[in-house]
Amino acid sequence: MSTGRSTKQCSSCDTDDETFEYHGEDLQRMILCKICYDDYMAKEMTQYWKDHIQEEKRRTGMS
Numbered sequence: 165m166s167t168g169r170s171t172k173q174c175s176s177c178d179t180d181d182e183t184f185e186y187h188g189e190d191l192q193r194m195i196l197c198k199i200c201y202d203d204y205m206a207k208e209m210t211q212y213w214k215d216h217i218q219e220e221k222r223r224t225g226m227s
């Protein structure tokens with residue numbers, strides 16, 4: 165018997181809560197709970213903007 169909601173163990177904090185499947189950089193499958201998923205996304209966004217700002221500086225000749 166199956167329900168729509170899948171509960172797997174979070175691969176980051178081992179919390180047995182509702183989890184999300186996410187593909188990382190090298191298509192590695194990650195199973196994260198909401199908290200770890202948000203945390204991961206926040207880090208990804210931070211890194212994205214860091215890279216973006218670096219790129220902008222390079223383009224405008226500032227370094």
Ligand SMILES: [Zn+2]
Pocket residue numbers: 174175176177178179196197198199200201
């Ligand atoms: Zn977690």
